[in-house]
């Protein structure tokens with residue numbers, strides 16, 4: 001029995017997380033779900049977006065399965081996603097994007113894993129106004145040698161352990177010579193330790209152009225926090241959209257699994273949200289727990305349902321009348 005803190009989240013979160021829990025439980029793996037709250041839902045219910053009870057649960061389980069959390073743009077409380085990643089030092093954010101059989105996209109053979117530094121960079125949270133009139137704002141990017149070493153090592157080890165051929169560091173060291181320069185220097189120092197893995201470096205703006213011209217030239221990408229955030233939505237778009245892409249947030253002694261997408265207010269309450277991304281985040285979590293058979297069983301079922309294209313949400317098949325719940329049911333049925 002594995003204990004997992006379950007945070008259903010905001011917007012489409014509860015509906016997709018219910019399907020993910022149903023699918024994971026149907027795989028036969030024994031999970032004791034400890035439900036906890038965070039984000040807007042927690043703020044409205046407990047007056048804080050990150051209640052002590054939620055942290056007490058993660059302190060104990062060291063493992064969370066989380067739906068998307070709403071962070072109001074511009075005002076309001078700080079991102080709870082960023083806060084959780086920093087509190088549990090979940091330094092590696094791993095986001096795989098691969099073509100799915102049955103999902104028509106512009107390119108075939110896309111198979112990219114973004115390894116994003118998750119605790120530093122421009123998301124370090126060091127932002128403030130410099131004047132009482134609030135007409136000058138300043139944000140500080142923090143890049144440390146230790147933080148860069150551990151994420152770049154993680155990317156190369158990930159590549160080696162997962163039979164990958166190449167690691168590309170995407171950076172902006174031509175302009176940000178200290179922060180991005182340090183990250184790039186560390187990548188150049190570490191790369192020779194992995195002679196079996198090809199090393200490449202690309203300036204981030206050029207990398208975006210290359211990615212939409214020929215994404216097959218990318219394999220594992222490592223970058224600082226904000227570039228990874230943006231690039232992973234780009235890679236999601238290449239393989240069929242945000243409804244498909246999972247993410248793992250890995251630390252040395254805690255981990256949190258979630259979809260790459262957010263709380264999707266535009267489709268909340270309409271039974272339209274694709275549960276695949278969070279279900280695949282569940283698959284990553286099961287591999288993390290060593291439950292490889294259950295993970296493979298779920299992945300095979302999801303692939304079958306997506307490939308058939310009948311019981312999928314409209315983001316995958318605009319003709320489909322199937323909703324979140326029906327897609328979850330079809331995945332459970334495909335496992336039998």
Ligand code: NAD
Pocket residue numbers: 012016067068069070071072073081242243258259260261262263264265266267272273274275277315
């Ligand atoms: P979003 O990812 O919620 O939505 C972007 C677009 O993708 C929308 O059109 C949405 O309908 C679609 N989409 C997203 N998930 C989908 C799914 N499962 N199935 C089908 N379509 C899907 O991004 P946003 O609208 O920019 O952000 C909304 C909120 O989510 C914001 O408050 C943001 O801060 C938050 N957010 C949270 C996380 C997280 O919790 N990890 C990640 C990103 C954004």
